[in-house]
Amino acid sequence: MPTQVAVAGATGAVGIPIVSELLKAGHLVTALSRSRNNCSAKLPEHPHLSIAEVDYDSVASLTAALHGHAIAIAALPVTTPVGSQDTLIDAAVAAGVIRFFPAEFGTDTNNDKCMKLPVFANKVHAIAYLKDKVAKHPNFSYTALCTGSFLDWGLAAGFLVHPKMHTATIYDDGNLPFSTTTLSTVSKAVVSIIDHLEETKNRHVYIHDAVVTQNKLIELTKTIDGKDWQLTYVDSAVASAEAHLEFLKPNADITKGLMPLLHISVLGKGYGGDFTSRLDNELLSIEEMDDEKLREVIARFL
Ligand SMILES: NC(=O)c1ccc[n+]([C@@H]2O[C@H](COP(=O)([O-])OP(=O)(O)OC[C@H]3O[C@@H](n4cnc5c(N)ncnc54)[C@H](OP(=O)(O)O)[C@@H]3O)[C@@H](O)[C@H]2O)c1
Known part of the structure; x- marks a missing residue:
């Protein structure tokens, strides 16, 4: 069943393969970008792909872009330039998004030692912010996809x-x-999570190749x-x-x-x-x- 999916950071290292896998799976995809021209130059033309030019500092701009979407995926470079995902999360809640994927796609931000690394402060903050939002908005939920390097x-x-x-x-x-995962498997996992929304609700999900x-x-x-x-x-x-x-x-x-x-x-x-003890590969059909x-x-x- 095609779902309306918005991808923020769609022109990036993780965003491009995710957009392509979502389209392959038949979903209707909106690429959020700071520049329509840059975005259309980097993504292939596809009848199910549209571009929304957004201002990441404006909840109103992001809410308008996310309106009508069930899923929002943040594939943003939060370790360095973008920092906070609060604006995007606020917009997702306001627009009625049901599942938000924060910009994780890496090591285990649920691990105590990892959480204390200053480089992940923005990721850890986003998870806390999401937990607060899902407690207040029962129709809103998140999945933090951990893929290893x-x-x-x-x-x-x-x-x-x-x-x-x-x-x-x-x-x-x-x-x-x-644990380590190819970008192709990361993207397949995102599509599979959309097929398993209940089982992947409000938690870290772990995969690896x-x-x-x-x-x-x-x-x-x-x-x-x-x-x-x-x-x-x-x-x-x-x-x-x-x-x-x-x-x-x-x-x-x-x-x-x-x-x-x-x-x-x-x-x-x-x-x-090493995610071996907590893998979701089987659930998501990842060999x-x-x-x-x-x-x-x-x-x-x-
Ligand atoms: N596990 C790993 O080995 C690994 C490796 C790399 C990344 N990651 C994770 O993957 C996620 C996405 O990272 P990424 O490397 O794919 O991101 P990226 O390629 O650096 O950036 C993705 C997109 O974000 C948009 N963007 C919005 N605001 C920006 C700003 N202020 N500066 C730069 N770009 C901005 C840009 O798109 P527009 O210009 O179209 O707006 C850019 O193409 C992060 O959570 C990161 O930690 C994991």
Whole structure:
């Protein structure tokens, strides 16, 4: 059954594949964007896709754009420029949206240690704000989709390890297991959640394609091309302390503050990065990848 779905940040790394998967599933999609021209240049033309130019600081602008939509998905870069999702959440409530996906799509913001990382303050705030709203508005609800680090994005950007360059910054001994998911699976999960609204209501939902370690990704790459890697080792506790200090500086260096803190959330011990014990894969019909499938993904980034 086609549903009216609005995607804020539709032109971004997560927004584009989500829009495309929603359209494939037959939904009617509205892309919210600060610029209609930029948006139409980045998204394919489709009879079920429309664009709404919005002002993210204006509840009235966002409410008008969300009117008539059952689902609103925030695929916004909340870790840095956008910050608060309050305006969008207020607009979703005012417009009668029934399910809001906050800009999560990453590590477990329900994990105590992860919640305390300053880099996730906006995400943690959004969940608290949503809990308050759903308590006051019974027809409104949220789903926070936790996916772990993106596998394809993380390999392309060299965030996890860098197969193309054969380099990696290894945290501790590189053997910490963590969940990882491709953008394609993230998008399929969003569509599947829309088919399972009751089971996914007002909670964190966990998916992954696989649990890997940094060492495993390197070993799998070696089985494809046999090349040697240049590895730099860091102590996660030292890296975390230094990154916390840098992050608090007024003009903090992103590579010394934000990025290592994001690394710590995935590769540091105790941040809940391995979702194995709380997976929703079965509910959402997501099959885990075996080593052969992981190799296929890695091979795309060599
Ligand atoms: N798990 C992972 O490995 C991983 C990796 C990356 C991101 N994420 C998560 O995915 C979510 C979306 O992040 P993303 O990287 O996809 O976002 P992004 O690509 O940086 O930005 C998405 C869109 O947000 C819109 N936007 C609105 N206000 C903006 C502003 N002030 N500055 C910049 N863009 C603005 C832009 O669209 P318009 O110009 O059309 O308005 C932009 O294309 C976040 O929750 C993030 O934490 C997770």
